[in-house]
Amino acid sequence: MTVTVAVDTTGADLGPAEVAEGAKLAAARADVRIVLFGPEAELRAVVDGVPGVEVVDAPLSIAKAPDPALAVRQHPEASIVRAIRSVSAGDADTFVVAGATGPALAAGLMHVRRAKGIHRPALALPLPTLGDPVTLVDVGANVEARPDHLVQFGFMGAALARTVLGVPRPRVALLSNGEEPTKGTSDVVEVHRLLGERLADHPHIEWVGNVEGNDVASGAADVVVTDGFTGNVTLKVMEGVSQAVVTGVRQAATSNPVAMLGGLLLKPSLNRFKASIDPEASGGAYLLGLKSLGVVPHGRFSREGFARAIVLAAQGHDGRVTDLIHADLEAVGALRRPPASAVAAGDRDRPSE
Amino acid sequence: MTVTVAVDTTGADLGPAEVAEGAKLAAARADVRIVLFGPEAELRAVVDGVPGVEVVDAPLSIAKAPDPALAVRQHPEASIVRAIRSVSAGDADTFVVAGATGPALAAGLMHVRRAKGIHRPALALPLPTLGDPVTLVDVGANVEARPDHLVQFGFMGAALARTVLGVPRPRVALLSNGEEPTKGTSDVVEVHRLLGERLADHPHIEWVGNVEGNDVASGAADVVVTDGFTGNVTLKVMEGVSQAVVTGVRQAATSNPVAMLGGLLLKPSLNRFKASIDPEASGGAYLLGLKSLGVVPHGRFSREGFARAIVLAAQGHDGRVTDLIHADLEAVGALRRPPASAVAAGDRDRPSE
Numbered sequence: 230m231t232v233t234v235a236v237d238t239t240g241a242d243l244g245p246a247e248v249a250e251g252a253k254l255a256a257a258r259a260d261v262r263i264v265l266f267g268p269e270a271e272l273r274a275v276v277d278g279v280p281g282v283e284v285v286d287a288p289l290s291i292a293k294a295p296d297p298a299l300a301v302r303q304h305p306e307a308s309i310v311r312a313i314r315s316v317s318a319g320d321a322d323t324f325v326v327a328g329a330t331g332p333a334l335a336a337g338l339m340h341v342r343r344a345k346g347i348h349r350p351a352l353a354l355p356l357p358t359l360g361d362p363v364t365l366v367d368v369g370a371n372v373e374a375r376p377d378h379l380v381q382f383g384f385m386g387a388a389l390a391r392t393v394l395g396v397p398r399p400r401v402a403l404l405s406n407g408e409e410p411t412k413g414t415s416d417v418v419e420v421h422r423l424l425g426e427r428l429a430d431h432p433h434i435e436w437v438g439n440v441e442g443n444d445v446a447s448g449a450a451d452v453v454v455t456d457g458f459t460g461n462v463t464l465k466v467m468e469g470v471s472q473a474v475v476t477g478v479r480q481a482a483t484s485n486p487v488a489m490l491g492g493l494l495l496k497p498s499l500n501r502f503k504a505s506i507d508p509e510a511s512g513g514a515y516l517l518g519l520k521s522l523g524v525v526p527h528g529r530f531s532r533e534g535f536a537r538a539i540v541l542a543a544q545g546h547d548g549r550v551t552d553l554i555h556a557d558l559e560a561v562g563a564l565r566r567p568p569a570s571a572v573a574a575g576d577r578d579r580p581s582e
Numbered sequence: 583m584t585v586t587v588a589v590d591t592t593g594a595d596l597g598p599a600e601v602a603e604g605a606k607l608a609a610a611r612a613d614v615r616i617v618l619f620g621p622e623a624e625l626r627a628v629v630d631g632v633p634g635v636e637v638v639d640a641p642l643s644i645a646k647a648p649d650p651a652l653a654v655r656q657h658p659e660a661s662i663v664r665a666i667r668s669v670s671a672g673d674a675d676t677f678v679v680a681g682a683t684g685p686a687l688a689a690g691l692m693h694v695r696r697a698k699g700i701h702r703p704a705l706a707l708p709l710p711t712l713g714d715p716v717t718l719v720d721v722g723a724n725v726e727a728r729p730d731h732l733v734q735f736g737f738m739g740a741a742l743a744r745t746v747l748g749v750p751r752p753r754v755a756l757l758s759n760g761e762e763p764t765k766g767t768s769d770v771v772e773v774h775r776l777l778g779e780r781l782a783d784h785p786h787i788e789w790v791g792n793v794e795g796n797d798v799a800s801g802a803a804d805v806v807v808t809d810g811f812t813g814n815v816t817l818k819v820m821e822g823v824s825q826a827v828v829t830g831v832r833q834a835a836t837s838n839p840v841a842m843l844g845g846l847l848l849k850p851s852l853n854r855f856k857a858s859i860d861p862e863a864s865g866g867a868y869l870l871g872l873k874s875l876g877v878v879p880h881g882r883f884s885r886e887g888f889a890r891a892i893v894l895a896a897q898g899h900d901g902r903v904t905d906l907i908h909a910d911l912e913a914v915g916a917l918r919r920p921p922a923s924a925v926a927a928g929d930r931d932r933p934s935e
Contacts, residue, residue, distance in 0.1 A: 442818025
């Protein structure tokens, strides 16, 4: 069955039209129905007549709102809110929100809501490395997270790797300051113990144990679990260092005529290397743990990145990533148990604990 | 007055003789007396007859001991313990321990002991960047740290920057997942508030506020404060990403004959760039908050790095980094107050709280 993807277009640095161009590419590549939310005229100028792509006029953007949760409540007509509500209303299967992590998380929690048994949704980001991408989870949805939450993040990341990234038996690791099980904060030590128990002899996940910061880029694991504070710092440090090294190499390659000639000769190979670590390739960050999958491509992505996000969102929905997370957590007894009062009253799956 | 530096030589990857070569270089560069601890014959083969360098036979190494605190207690004759005890005994002013952070910290706490009013010693590491080095503190001495501890780390890093790194008015920042004061864990938010108060209109420290991971490598601050867990992860991620990018560029430069020629022409400039981000330049990690300064150069350093560590340890002692930390903390009321019982009994400055 064709998957319907609701796409908010208003948070892209290059403007809504660039997201529409991405939708056009996605529609040509996959059996997917796409509904674009944003300024109608601007979007129609790109996708009018493109089969499988529809437009809903929702020009108001809250992508840059300083208080996303407040903005989501105050502006039900905002493009992000309308896109995400189309999923909770059953009009779309999954959502893609360009460049607005905070509002996507807030609107997702409010309208799509947490999946049953999930403590907290998390943001999983497949990071480009020299080899296969490494999925870091959480990269910022939960600045503070309890051990039970982190255990669930491990299963979320593994399900994403299997369904969207094509890793049949993902290797899951925990980020710490040493490989020994005793290393880390008391919470990290506890997560190590819990994940180790739950992933021992697991049929389709391999438990790596602790990895250190330098292992993230080296591909020692497919999924690296951490809290949203450390995950955000890790991600930003990676961006900053890559940028600094690239700047340094560029400065070296323009420092004198001989080096300039060398840089010129090397450029095509360096460009291929750069393309091989393209952050747009994996479509962006994945919002996991809601009743539907969401993808948040970075605001600075080009049409290619938005196209990838749309195709991979559909693929994740098709691969039933949400069901897989639930089944895996249930099998190891790591679903959130509803509080006694909620059981008595019938678990209403309340969005806060 | 000539500063005496006690140097443990047994933790270097290249062996004790390499540290001795570093001592020889240091003795030629600075007015410093150096006492080397390690296997006597091996050390004497390098430094015999070199003015200002002495040797103490202490062949036992606990640099790789799995439980550093236990090893320090069990092996008072170990080279690290003897070097550090020579400081507490008043025979040396400051210590340099090659490649053994854990034992240096354990022996430092046990024998040199915490400086008065300090909650916890911390490891400060000046990181090479494209511009001036950025000092990250703590990089692993305290996996868990309270807000009051982190406040002290900020002043420790600033004192190091002033006395050892030559920054007259260091810019101090707090690592978080966003620049706004409300970003971060509740502890980070509290540290932001406390540091902001204590550094407002400070005579010789500038308060930057929060910085994100990408700002570490960009030089947005001279000193970046964080807990030892996040600091260790940050440091390792930086190492891993630099390594991965260098590997990628090297692969690109050997992928075909044209690229190889380009790589060859570019090589001298790239080597100069590499030298400009030399981790050995700053001497290693600085152990701050003890009664004497300690420096821990990385075990994989060469003689040049060990020489830098020795010269900079002497410079830090000469610049009274320990006194400066105390004076700065006292001025803003951020010294640890002894518990009431200790006041009654006379504060014995106990090593644990």
